[in-house]
Each structure stands twice: as C-alpha cells, then as structure tokens.
Amino acid sequence: MRLLLGFLLLVSSLSFAQKKIQYKDYHLPVKYVLKKSSDTVNTRIVAQWAFKKNYFYPSTVISRLYFLDSYGKKSIVKESQLNYIEITDFDGSIKKFTNSERFPSLKSDKDLLLVLHEGTKTGYYVDFFVASIYGNVGATEYIIDENGTAISSNLLSGREKKLKELFAKYPDLLSKVDFVKTREDMINLLEEYDKK
Structure with a gap:
C-alpha cells in the first residue's frame, strides 16, 4: 500500500510540475532594471516586427514590453517603469x-x-x-x-x-x-x- 501511495505521489508531482519551454527565435535575451529596484532581471523579451522576424524593430520597447520566463509565463512591463534595458539582438x-x-x-x-x-x-x-x-x-x-x-x-x-x-x-x-x-x-x- 505504501509503495502504491508513493508511486501515485511521484506521478502526480511530475504531472503538475512546470515544464520549461523551448524559446522561439523571436524571444530575445534581455537584462533589465526597474526604476524602483537595483536588481537586474535576466529573461527574454518578445520581439515585435514590421516585415521580417529576424530584424529588431523599435516597437519592441515602445509603451509596453512583453517578457517571457523559462516556464512560458508572460509578463508586461510599461516602458515608464524601466530604468535600463539591454537586449541581445538577432545578430548577437x-x-x-x-x-x-x-x-x-x-x-x-x-x-x-x-x-x-x-x-x-x-x-x-x-x-x-x-x-x-x-x-x-x-x-x-x-x-x-x-x-x-x-x-x-x-x-x-x-x-x-x-x-x-x-x-x-x-x-x-x-x-x-x-x-x-x-x-x-x-x-x-x-x-x-x-x-x-
């Protein structure tokens, strides 16, 4: 009985554990610092584009910036909340x-x-x-x-x-x-x- 219960707990914990996502080519590496913090956040930004997906377009950093963590959780940060941001572009x-x-x-x-x-x-x-x-x-x-x-x-x-x-x-x-x-x-x- 204990063995069955242990097995069920293991299976349920594995099925509910968050899986890391596979980033797409337009999820660019980014570091940023908020105005009210001195901590640097390392994550990915969702790049915007006008015509080509592999060309950095400035609308990526205008008004609202869309970030994606390694588990696929999206967050939005307003441009006005940021003190500094560093984006690694498509070409490195x-x-x-x-x-x-x-x-x-x-x-x-x-x-x-x-x-x-x-x-x-x-x-x-x-x-x-x-x-x-x-x-x-x-x-x-x-x-x-x-x-x-x-x-x-x-x-x-x-x-x-x-x-x-x-x-x-x-x-x-x-x-x-x-x-x-x-x-x-x-x-x-x-x-x-x-x-x-």
Whole structure:
C-alpha cells in the first residue's frame, strides 16, 4: 500500500510540475532594471516586427514590453517603469536603452532611449515613438553635452548650427560637421570630441 501511495505521489508531482519551454527565435535575451529596484532581471523579451522576424524593430520597447520566463509565463512591463534595458539582438549585438528622465532637458520621464554613444563629454541617443495610427515608428536623435543641453535632430532644430557651436574650439572637428551623413559618422565625430 505504501509503495502504491508513493508511486501515485511521484506521478502526480511530475504531472503538475512546470515544464520549461523551448524559446522561439523571436524571444530575445534581455537584462533589465526597474526604476524602483537595483536588481537586474535576466529573461527574454518578445520581439515585435514590421516585415521580417529576424530584424529588431523599435516597437519592441515602445509603451509596453512583453517578457517571457523559462516556464512560458508572460509578463508586461510599461516602458515608464524601466530604468535600463539591454537586449541581445538577432545578430548577437547588444542594444542598450536608458530611461529619458536622466536628462531633464528632454522633458520626458517615460521614454526609453537607445544608447548609441556615451562618452566623457557627450551622449548620443535615439527616442522612438509611434508616428501614425498604423503603428509606424518615428525617431528623434539627441546629442546631450556635458552640461545636459540637448541637440535634437528634429527638422527645425538647427542641429548643424548647434553642433558647430559645440565644436567651436576645435576647427578640425568643425570642418567635419557638414560631412556627417550617418549615425556611424556622428558616433565617430563624438568619439573624437570626447578625446579632446
């Protein structure tokens, strides 16, 4: 009788035990820290996509983020609750996001900013937002100097003029502002500036 009872207990405990799930290719590894905590959470984020499943799309980190633990339990965290997040992209690169409330000049305390460069004198960030009722995503780039002043990439922001003011002491950098065409060009220019 004891043997039968033990066997039944073993079978019932095995049948009710949670099974680990097999992650899908769009469940990206992630580390994040909530605003009200210093603990780093390691889990997976459910990647969003517009056209291709293997291309990181910014809507993954806009408004609500969907996480999935190793047992398949889903949780939702609002963008405004996060202090920092690090996502390992499909190609193995790491995308880092920080909360915009670090920068009072942006007048936003809820958006996550993609970190492109953080140096000793400047930081370079991208703010993604939903730009239409169809879910299209837009972006504004910001360069934040050591005084906390933000230089925006908005159409009427006068970005080139403000960059020239920032680099006024360095003629060699000043001449390169007009040739900045890509984010990589801007990162290279800011890295040079940080070394001055």
